[in-house]
Amino acid sequence: MLFKEKLKTVLLQTRALRFRQWMLPRSAVILAYHSVTTDWRKQADYINRGISTDAERFDDQMRTLRREYNPVTLDNIADWLRGTQSLPPRSVAVTFDDGFADNYDVAAPIMEKYNIRGTIYLTVNAVQRQELPWFCRAAFLFQQAKIRKTVLTDTETKRIWNLGNPQENHDAFVHYCYPCAKLVGEELQNYIEKLETWFGFHLDLNNVHGMMTFDQARKLRQQGHIIGNHTFSHGNIAHIQQEFLYQEIAEANKILEQELGEPVEHFSYPHPCLEPQWNNATLAETKKLNYKTAVLTNFGLVTRSCLPLLLPRIMISNQDNKEFRWKLETALAGIQT
Ligand SMILES: [Zn+2]
Numbered sequence: 001m002l003f004k005e006k007l008k009t010v011l012l013q014t015r016a017l018r019f020r021q022w023m024l025p026r027s028a029v030i031l032a033y034h035s036v037t038t039d040w041r042k043q044a045d046y047i048n049r050g051i052s053t054d055a056e057r058f059d060d061q062m063r064t065l066r067r068e069y070n071p072v073t074l075d076n077i078a079d080w081l082r083g084t085q086s087l088p089p090r091s092v093a094v095t096f097d098d099g100f101a102d103n104y105d106v107a108a109p110i111m112e113k114y115n116i117r118g119t120i121y122l123t124v125n126a127v128q129r130q131e132l133p134w135f136c137r138a139a140f141l142f143q144q145a146k147i148r149k150t151v152l153t154d155t156e157t158k159r160i161w162n163l164g165n166p167q168e169n170h171d172a173f174v175h176y177c178y179p180c181a182k183l184v185g186e187e188l189q190n191y192i193e194k195l196e197t198w199f200g201f202h203l204d205l206n207n208v209h210g211m212m213t214f215d216q217a218r219k220l221r222q223q224g225h226i227i228g229n230h231t232f233s234h235g236n237i238a239h240i241q242q243e244f245l246y247q248e249i250a251e252a253n254k255i256l257e258q259e260l261g262e263p264v265e266h267f268s269y270p271h272p273c274l275e276p277q278w279n280n281a282t283l284a285e286t287k288k289l290n291y292k293t294a295v296l297t298n299f300g301l302v303t304r305s306c307l308p309l310l311l312p313r314i315m316i317s318n319q320d321n322k323e324f325r326w327k328l329e330t331a332l333a334g335i336q337t
Contacts, residue, residue, distance in 0.1 A: 008326050020333040021090075028077050028091040028302040029331055030295060032313040033058075035100045036107040039209075040318070046132065046140040046203050047100070053318050059110050060321045065092055066114040069328065074119045074226055074266050078292035081308045090332060094118035095295060095313065097230055097268055099127050101209055104216040108223065120212075120220060121230035121268035124252040125185075127217070132203070132210050133234045134180055134192045135272050140203035141195060142173040155198065174273065181272045184233040184244045214259040221260060228266035229253045236272055238279045249285045267294040267309075283309060299336055 011017055034051035036058045037043045043052055053061075065071050070088040077093055079085035094111070096103045099122035111118060126133045142163065145152070149164030152172075161172045176195060183191055196202035212220075217227050231237060232252035237245060249267070256264045267286055269277045277296050286294045286309050293308050300312025314331050316324065330337045 008322065012322070012325055012329060017329040017333045017335075021329075024332075024334055025303060026087060026089065027332065027334075028072065028080070028087055028093065029328060030074070030077070030093045030095055030302060030311060030313040032295070032297060032315050033094065033096045033107070034098055034317075035102055036096075036110070037102050037209075038106055043209070045143055046136045046208060048139055050317055051097075053316065055106050055110065057318055057320065058107060059113075061316070061319070061324050062094075062110055062114045062116055064321055064324060065094070065116060068325070071114075071116045073117050074228075074293050074295075077302060077311075078265075078308060081293075081302075081304065081306065092328065095228075095268065096120045097270070098133065098234070099123050099212050099217075099230065101212045101216070104212045104220060105209075108220060108225065111225075112223065117224045117226070119226040119228050119266055120217070121228040121266070122212075122217060122256060123230045123232075123234045123270070124255050125232045126211050126234065127214060128255070130211055130213070131205050132208065134188055135177070135234065137192050137203050137205075138173070138177055138180065138195065141199045141201075142169055144201060145169065145199060150199070152199070177273050181236040181274050182239045182241075184235045184240050184248055188233050188235065218260060221262070226266055227256065227260055227264065228268055229256055229264050230268045231270050234270045234272065236270065236274045236277065237282050238276050239274050242281055245281060245285055249282070250289060253289055265290075265292045267291045269294065269296050271297040278310065299331075301331055301334060 033053060035047045036053045036055055038055045040052055040054040069090045069092045072091045072093050074093050080087040094116060095118060103120050123133050145163035146169045152161045152163055161168060163169045163172060180191055221227055229252055231248045237248050253264050271277050293311055295311045295313050298312045302311055314327060
């Protein structure tokens with residue numbers, strides 16, 4: 001472990017990775033964030049720590065981007081892929097999935113300090129209802145059940161889950177998230193409410209820092225950020241009933257465009273669980289809407305050979321500055337860590 005850390009330090013200091021990057025064709029990185037919070041510990045109750053970034057860490061990351069890389073927007077990347085614009089070396093775009101209120105309250109003012117503009121993808125139904133999406137409600141149930149050492153009997157299968165056991169808790173979480181990821185709209189709401197009744201407690205949605213408003217999204221647009229579509233319900237659209245695909249992408253897009261008063265040109269695939277994230281039907285739907293880009297959570301570097309409607313990203317959460325630079329430098333050198 002110690003040796004690995006020392007090796008990282010040496011590789012970052014000697015710029016050996018930069019040499020490898022220089023040998024490769026021009027590329028860009030799209031970073032995928034979710035929540036940026038000043039209350040990292042408390043928020044872990046309902047927003048998984050794997051998708052939360054502490055505000056101070058985020059500040060360090062943005063400062064590093066401004067000093068050592070070239071922050072660009074998704075519009076810049078789209079134009080470059082189309083061949084109408086060049087990109088500087090070490091180009092990095094910042095994106096946020098889901099539409100948490102802290103993107104407006106916490107992340108945007110930090111980005112303003114460093115003159116960085118990002119793309120924020122909204123889960124339309126969650127923003128409309130001003131309620132955290134279903135996966136936060138599910139995370140809260142299982143997190144609390146671990147603390148309370150809840151023993152739960154599945155009323156249908158009669159399986160007994162000992163949710164105080166971390167491994168069993170994790171297995172149960174995955175087990176019950178799979179059906180959720182295949183549902184949308186009312187059916188999804190009903191399923192999550194059924195789970196909450198079954199557990200006997202629920203996340204108090206009025207008492208948590210939740211989703212940004214459309215008004216805040218409009219203000220972010222005025223500040224130069226891009227607002228994109230992250231579907232209506234946040235299901236896995238490659239696995240939902242195909243009759244709902246139009247509602248999840250096109251109708252959600254229409255609502256967003258009405259609220260923003262301008263075209264919405266970028267899309268992000270929700271990836272609560274289940275693979276793959278996309279299929280031919282979802283690709284066709286994003287083509288119909290003439291999106292400039294659609295992004296996945298698949299790891300990868302954006303190169304000129306990438307399809308604009310299936311762009312990979314690099315997931316970022318609470319890495320310190322060294323880990324953040326390591327992720328970026330290795331990604332730009334074409335290495336997955
Ligand atoms: Zn999401």
